[in-house]
Amino acid sequence: MQSFDYARPSSLADASELLVRRGDDAAALAGGTDLIVQMEKGARAPALVVDLKRVADLGDGIERRDGALRIGALACLEDVARDARVREGFPALAEAAGVIGSVQIRNRATLAGNICNASPAADTAPPLLVYGAQVNLFGPRGRRSVPIEEFFLGPGRTALEAGELTESVDLPLPNGPTGSAFCRLARRRGMDLASVNVACRLSAAGELRLAFGAAGPTPILVQDEGEVFLKDEATDALGARLEQMAEATRPISDVRAGEDYRRAMLRVLSRRALNTARRRLPESE
Amino acid sequence: MSSSLPITVTVNGRERRLDVAPNETLLAVLRERLSLTGTKKSCGEGECGACTVLVDGRAVNSCLMLAVEADGRDVLTIEGLASGDELHPLQEAFLEAGAVQCGFCTPGMIMSAVALLATNPDPTPAEAKEALCGSLCRCTGYVRIIRAVLDAAPRMRPVGNGTHN
Ligand code: FES
Ligand code: FES
Numbered sequence: 001m002q003s004f005d006y007a008r009p010s011s012l013a014d015a016s017e018l019l020v021r022r023g024d025d026a027a028a029l030a031g032g033t034d035l036i037v038q039m040e041k042g043a044r045a046p047a048l049v050v051d052l053k054r055v056a057d058l059g060d061g062i063e064r065r066d067g068a069l070r071i072g073a074l075a076c077l078e079d080v081a082r083d084a085r086v087r088e089g090f091p092a093l094a095e096a097a098g099v100i101g102s103v104q105i106r107n108r109a110t111l112a113g114n115i116c117n118a119s120p121a122a123d124t125a126p127p128l129l130v131y132g133a134q135v136n137l138f139g140p141r142g143r144r145s146v147p148i149e150e151f152f153l154g155p156g157r158t159a160l161e162a163g164e165l166t167e168s169v170d171l172p173l174p175n176g177p178t179g180s181a182f183c184r185l186a187r188r189r190g191m192d193l194a195s196v197n198v199a200c201r202l203s204a205a206g207e208l209r210l211a212f213g214a215a216g217p218t219p220i221l222v223q224d225e226g227e228v229f230l231k232d233e234a235t236d237a238l239g240a241r242l243e244q245m246a247e248a249t250r251p252i253s254d255v256r257a258g259e260d261y262r263r264a265m266l267r268v269l270s271r272r273a274l275n276t277a278r279r280r281l282p283e284s285e
Numbered sequence: 286m287s288s289s290l291p292i293t294v295t296v297n298g299r300e301r302r303l304d305v306a307p308n309e310t311l312l313a314v315l316r317e318r319l320s321l322t323g324t325k326k327s328c329g330e331g332e333c334g335a336c337t338v339l340v341d342g343r344a345v346n347s348c349l350m351l352a353v354e355a356d357g358r359d360v361l362t363i364e365g366l367a368s369g370d371e372l373h374p375l376q377e378a379f380l381e382a383g384a385v386q387c388g389f390c391t392p393g394m395i396m397s398a399v400a401l402l403a404t405n406p407d408p409t410p411a412e413a414k415e416a417l418c419g420s421l422c423r424c425t426g427y428v429r430i431i432r433a434v435l436d437a438a439p440r441m442r443p444v445g446n447g448t449h450n
Contacts, residue, residue: 006290006307006353029351036310036349037330049307051354078343102419103397105331107343108350 001039008051012138012165015055020140020163022048028165029053030074031108033101034117057138058167062086068134068170071111077124078106090171091280092127092182092199092273099123099184112166115151118158118218119193125152125219126199126211127182131171139164152218177204179280183269184213187256195257196265200273204281206230208245208274214256215249215266222248232278234271242270292356296321297365305352312336312347314355315362323363323392334420337393338362344400346419363392366399375399378437379430386424393420398434406442410435 009015019026027046029035030053038044052058052074059072062083069085080086081098100106100114100123114124115135125148133148140163148169151159160166184197197213208229213219222245228238251262289304296319305314312329315321315338325335329348336348339361366373372380375395385391394417401408401416408416413434414427422430 001308001310003306003308006351008353029354032351032354033331033346033349036351039308040329040348049351051351053354101331102334103400103416104334104337104344104346104419105349107345 001036002042002045004039004046005048006051007048008054010054010056012055012057012167015050015052016139016163016165018048018050019165023162026050028116030113031076031110033105033109034113052165058165065170068172070136071169071171073110073112073166073168075111076107077101077109077111077114078103080111080124081106086171089173090127090131090180092130092180092201093124093171095182096123096127096184096197096199099186111169115148115169116158116160116166118152118154118156120155120217120219121194121197121214122219123182123184123194123197123213126197126213127180128169128171129211129219129221130180130199130201130209132209134170134172135159136167136170137164138167143167145170149221154217174201174203177282178202179277179282181273181276181280183273183276185257185265185269193256196251196262196269198266198269198273200270200277202229202274202277202281204230210242210245210270210273212246212249212266215251215262217250220248222246229274230278230281232275239267242267242274246270290353290356292353294352294355294357295359297360297362303352307351307353309352310348311338311340311350311352311355311360314352315347315360321362321364325389325392327389332421333390334393334397334417335390337396337420339396339400342400342403344397344416344419361396361399363395366395373399374440375402375434375437378433378440382429382433382436384425384429384433390420390422390424394422394430398437401434402438402441407438408435 025047029049029051058074060074061072077097081094087094114122128148135146146159180201182199184194186192199211201209207225209223211221251259253259315324327333327335331346331349338347340358397417413431
């Protein structure tokens, strides 16, 4: 690994100021499971690494806050996957966080880091999209909150401006009964990137939110509504509706899967995720 | 501010003060500065698990952690498991089950298993596999490794020896 300067700011303001001042020379370090690999391989060579883990205002907690579950920027994926409130209220996110890398990776990698890297295949992105997450940011011009649909701009590109840091991610508690699920296809169970992944949330009123990952330059959210989604029948009508929803995807061919295979698997995973989400709807409406 | 940073880290129960370079990994410091060569380096990028140690009781890839990030933390390596001549129950179970061939993956496997059994004293085979899925073994085929972990579990439930987590 090439040499670099290391800073360990204790406040958000200092961290942000350093990132602004050093611009592209600086890299923010949270879990490090992407950054350190990239530095080890020479793919990134920041002159300054800004370690965020001792920033006092950045928490690793998960807590109820104003009608939402708030996940601190330093919360690691293993903690997200194991948290009882996440599993109960936001199972698609728990499932996605729990399949990333290995235990060792999940003990370091953070949810915030997973979205800030903006990989089109990021497993936590589709769940955050179907849950309508809000990303709370701190930057040189103060705090703002960005809906997750507006957060991803392209591979590796986010709505974060120079010096902006993710402070936390809010998962709004749903108004009525919902069921949700996450499905992914990978070449093996552990330690692989998703070839495609899908999250689904279905409300008791038949509102369906589907989000697709590794199916375009950014994760994609689509919505529809109808009785047809609530019925446990694999009808042509349902197939056609799901097909329509998947039209927004633009999968590519790469080492993990070909474009046609990705399209076919998106259909399969959409159905599976929908079936699981429907089963998870609370019994009485 | 670059060249060397003072850190204090507890390794296997003993407090160490070191000056580290920002680009030194925890793995490099354990092996090259503290001569704790039980922790192995293989891929250097989080894929193989040979470098697994516990930091504050949790399994991590020491190749993906800067040494400076370990400042103030508690690190447990394979060398910290046995007490004197007495092996840790997991070490014994690995020997008995024939879970060690070349042995290169073994320290990482055992450290992952220590972390698992500390939080889940009675894991299912699926849970044991999941806990160890970040470690590659090129020799054994994993069957005996998983068996060793499951064998060790009941032996550890009374009072573990050697570990401090
Ligand atoms: S050497 Fe750390 S995971 Fe392979
Ligand atoms: S015993 Fe040789 S790699 Fe596992």
